[in-house]
Amino acid sequence: MxxxxxxxxxxxxxxxxxxxxxxxxxxxxxxxxxxxxxxxxxxxxxxxxxxxxxxxxxxxxxxxxxxxxxxxxxxxxxxxxxxxxxxxxxxxxxxxxxxxxxxxxxxxxxxxxxxxxxxxxxxxxxxxxxxxxxxxxxxxxxxxxxxxxxxxxxxxxxxxxxxxxxxxxxxxxxxxxxxxxxxxxxxxxxxxxxxxxxxxxxxxxxxxxxSRAIAVGEAMLAHQGEAAIAAVATELGGKVIAAGEVTECQLETSGGFDAGLVRITDSGRAYEMTFWNEYMSLELDGERLATFPDLIMTLDMDTGRPVITAAVAQGQRLAVLVVPKEKLLLSTTMFNTKLLQPIEQIIHKPILSYL
The missing domain is CATH 3.40.1610.10 (CV3147-like domain)
Incomplete structure (x- = not known):
């Protein structure tokens, strides 16, 4: 192009x-x-x-x-x-x-x-x-x-x-x-x-x-529901880690940021995501499954469309997509520990040790 x-x-x-x-x-x-x-x-x-x-x-x-x-x-x-x-x-x-x-x-x-x-x-x-x-x-x-x-x-x-x-x-x-x-x-x-x-x-x-975003959107909009989610996962080389109901959602807006956590229950298992505008971590029973700058994203299970952190609400049925950082187009800043370190004070979880 x-x-x-x-x-x-x-x-x-x-x-x-x-x-x-x-x-x-x-x-x-x-x-x-x-x-x-x-x-x-x-x-x-x-x-x-x-x-x-x-x-x-x-x-x-x-x-x-x-x-x-x-x-x-x-x-x-x-x-x-x-x-x-x-x-x-x-x-x-x-x-x-x-x-x-x-x-x-x-x-x-x-x-x-x-x-x-x-x-x-x-x-x-x-x-x-x-x-x-x-x-x-x-x-x-x-x-x-x-x-x-x-x-x-x-x-x-x-x-x-x-x-x-x-x-x-x-x-x-x-x-x-x-x-x-x-x-x-x-x-x-x-x-x-x-x-x-x-x-x-x-x-x-x-x-x-x-053009990467355009390709992902084209793959998504050709489908609905779970087929759209699967198409996105294939396009990005990612995987759906969980799919279930939002059982808890906490959000606080302060200092120009949104911060909080989301819990989703899938087959009786409670997945927890923290966010600072973007999702920062995904865990199951304390085990870390994905860490920023890995891509962690929620999508509506009925429509297959993205749901940002500011729009998540209790009772929604969401799928959690994870794309490893190695498959993303990332800036050099995503490997600068000095710039990533402040995340830990916001979400109260380790980040740098998972990079």
Whole structure:
């Protein structure tokens, strides 16, 4: 693929496939469909292969940052465009392509609306081929460059909670301030950040991540129910570990994140999953079965469609899909123990010892 013309069919594939690769996070399917179809109404976004760009061409990440379950969240398409305009003015150099920070129901189509309005293409690339909770996990290991100056712009909220901010500084500090801005804006902000060259992106991110999501969505939407779940497992090289009823679901939104646990009973056996936006661990009777960045995802047993952590409810019948990390398109950040270590304080379970 050099260039793929994006249409409504591709939007649906990308959103549903992206939701699976979101691993419980990555935003709401309904919002992804809405924004993707809106992009087609205002223009013609195109998806371009990462190999089509020169090494020194500049890429910019576009993303949504915050807690999907926040009750007062408010981000509109104009906010995405304003964030891109802000960060472009901060770089002093023309942006050649836009890309998402991660795969997810909303995040896979990050940049499509901005592309439709601006004419800047979307590149078939993500900072990470699966979703992740923190901004630094989507930074393509820029945290390891001592002199790197991060440029980030965040826009969101309404009324007295409207926020429009541009930040330049260390990556950790800028990401922390953007996360705080999401809280002040009601839960979520549209973000454009971290300009890098195409060469750096190829070496540290996930080339082909968007076409991977499209392939997963196409496999899923050709079927319903258990057949759809089986098709996704085959496409990704994963396995359904459990299928049963949600007997417990705990979720708390704090500091711009959703965190909690889900218990599913299958044939009398209780499977427990923790999550920090995305599912972090899967256990049975204390035995660890999967650990982030392995992909752990819940799908509705009746429809075969993805169910993100913010939408899980007691009494649902869900299947638990696991795809080993070795079969995913992952950023170099997924092997950076410094960036993964904070997960342990949130879920109160070991992560690093399972990597």
């Amino acid at each position: 050099d260039t793929l013309k994006l249409d409504e069919r591709i939007v649906e594939y990308a959103v549903y496939g992206g939701a699976v690769l979101g691993g419980g996070g990555g935003g709401w399917i309904e919002e992804g469909l809405r924004i993707g179809k809106l992009a087609l109404e205002v223009g013609q976004p195109k998806l371009v292969s990462v190999e089509s760009f020169a090494d020194d061409d500049l890429f910019v990440t576009v993303a949504v940052v915050g807690a999907p379950a926040a009750p007062n969240k408010y981000v509109k398409p104009v906010h995405y465009v304003k964030a891109l305009e802000l960060v472009s003015s901060m770089t002093g150099k023309g942006v050649r392509a836009l890309h998402t920070n991660e795969n997810g129901g909303e995040t896979t189509i990050n940049g499509w609306f901005q592309s439709a309005l601006s004419g800047v293409p979307v590149v078939d690339f993500a900072c990470n081929g699966r979703a992740h909770p923190t901004g630094t996990m989507g930074s393509m290991n820029l945290t390891e460059l001592p002199d790197y100056v991060s440029h980030q712009a965040a826009v969101g909220g309404r009324g007295e909670h409207y926020i429009e901010v541009g930040i330049s500084g260390s990556l950790d500090h800028a990401a922390s301030l953007v996360r705080k801005a999401s809280v002040e804006a009601g839960g979520i902000v549209a973000v454009a950040r971290n300009p890098v060259t195409a060469a750096y992106a190829r070496a540290n991110g996930a080339p082909g991540a968007i």
